[in-house]
Amino acid sequence: MAQDRYMYPAIFIYADDGISIEFPDLPGCLPCGHTTEEAMKNAREAMALHLYGMEEDGDPIPEPTPINKLQVAENQVVVLVEAWMPPFRDEMEQRAVKKTLSIPKWLDDLAQEQHVNFSHLLQDALKEYLGVKDRG
Numbered sequence: 001m002a003q004d005r006y007m008y009p010a011i012f013i014y015a016d017d018g019i020s021i022e023f024p025d026l027p028g029c030l031p032c033g034h035t036t037e038e039a040m041k042n043a044r045e046a047m048a049l050h051l052y053g054m055e056e057d058g059d060p061i062p063e064p065t066p067i068n069k070l071q072v073a074e075n076q077v078v079v080l081v082e083a084w085m086p087p088f089r090d091e092m093e094q095r096a097v098k099k100t101l102s103i104p105k106w107l108d109d110l111a112q113e114q115h116v117n118f119s120h121l122l123q124d125a126l127k128e129y130l131g132v133k134d135r136g
Helices: 036-057 085-094 105-113 118-130
Strands: 005-015 018-022 076-084
Touching: 005 036, 018 036, 036 076, 036 085, 076 085
Parallel strands: none
Antiparallel strands: 005 018, 005 076
């Protein structure tokens, strides 16, 4: 079930060329960074995106493994990573998506002569057609 706040343990693996990160409870979520600060930022963003995708797909959200159950090597550190989801979800809902469409060439030529902003016009037309205003 979707939550507003998630906190999962991540294993930061330090090497000469940077830091790789694994989330034991989130297979496939594998960010990295050059510094600890960058790794923390990337871990938070990657975890939020991964969990958002799981929520959208209706996948069950796993319980986090207690940190005292994780064993790490000498070059590894367990870090708790937190993601506050409401602003992240809002950002994902507002992101632009690319759509491919077809119109007759003569209409495209005329619109380009008039310097039509296709994205803006399509957004306005869709909002009017659907009877909605801007979200947010």
